[in-house]
Amino acid sequence: MGAIRRQITACSQAADVVQVNRSRRRGRPVLWELFVCTRHVWVANEWGSAHGRQPVEGAETACGLLLDHREPEEVFQSHGDMWLMSLTAATPEDHDGDWAATLHAAADMLHQPPTFGGRIAELLRQAASLAEQISGAGELEEQAVRRQVLSVLAVAETLATTSRQKSIEGRA
Numbered sequence: 001m002g003a004i005r006r007q008i009t010a011c012s013q014a015a016d017v018v019q020v021n022r023s024r025r026r027g028r029p030v031l032w033e034l035f036v037c038t039r040h041v042w043v044a045n046e047w048g049s050a051h052g053r054q055p056v057e058g059a060e061t062a063c064g065l066l067l068d069h070r071e072p073e074e075v076f077q078s079h080g081d082m083w084l085m086s087l088t089a090a091t092p093e094d095h096d097g098d099w100a101a102t103l104h105a106a107a108d109m110l111h112q113p114p115t116f117g118g119r120i121a122e123l124l125r126q127a128a129s130l131a132e133q134i135s136g137a138g139e140l141e142e143q144a145v146r147r148q149v150l151s152v153l154a155v156a157e158t159l160a161t162t163s164r165q166k167s168i169e170g171r172a
Contacts, residue, residue: 003067003068003069004067004068004069004070004072004075004147004150005065005066005067005068006065006066006068006150006154006157006158007062007064007065007066007154007158008034008043008064008065008066008154008157008158008161009036009040009043009063009064009158009161009162010064010158010161010162011037011039011040011062011063011064012062012063013037013039013040013062013063014037014056014060014061014062014063015035015036015037015056015060015061015062015063015064015065016036016037016038016055016056017035017036017038017041017044017053017054017055017056018033018034018035018036018053018054018055018056018061019033019034019036019044019047019048019052019053020032020033020052020053020054021033021034021047021048021052022052029069030069031068031069031070031074032047032066032067032068032069032070033066033067033069034047034064034065034066035056035061035062035063035064035065035066036063036064037063039063040063040064043064043161046082047082064158064161072143072146072147072150075150076092076099076146076149076150076153077092079150079153079157080092080102083157083160083161084102084106087106087110087120087160088105088106088109088110089109090102090103090105090106090109099128099131099134099149100128100129100131100132100134101128102128103124103125103127103128103131104124104125104128106121106124107120107121107122107124107125107128108121110124119159120156120159120160123152123153123155123156123159124153124156126152127149127152127153127156130145130148130149130152131145131149133145134146134149
């Protein structure tokens with residue numbers, strides 16, 4: 001399976017740096033690459049130390065592009081660990097590893113008037129509805145559904161990051 005593309009920011013600038021995270025396994029394969037502009041280096045800081053950061057070389061790449069080379073289950077876990085838990089405190093462990101139940105719980109925690117949290121809640125409900133289809137799917141269909149769930153989660157993650165960016169810039 002190829003890299004899962006996610007867009008973490010809504011920035012229209014070209015990326016200046018790429019944060020590369022490698023496995024600790026022999027041969028150190030790349031787990032993910034996050035491209036950010038100078039203004040959004042704080043996003044890369046949340047994803048790891050500056051140790052794996054390097055200038056972008058070659059073709060222009062959009063700020064916020066994340067190329068995730070991990071297996072879908074690892075990407076789901078990343079969504080949970082990196083932003084969903086900090087945003088809602090919902091974890092798959094609280095729901096016996098059931099991602100649909102986790103996403104429904106997270107949406108319930110966020111569902112407020114039609115604000116930022118309400119938009120994310122609706123996306124989480126959409127992802128949860130898709131995730132419910134995984135258990136009855138065949139192998140090829142399951143992979144397609146997992147990609148759809150990850151696409152919806154990526155949009156929700158972008159909204160959350162954009163909101164945090166506005167909050168950070170509002171305080172500066």
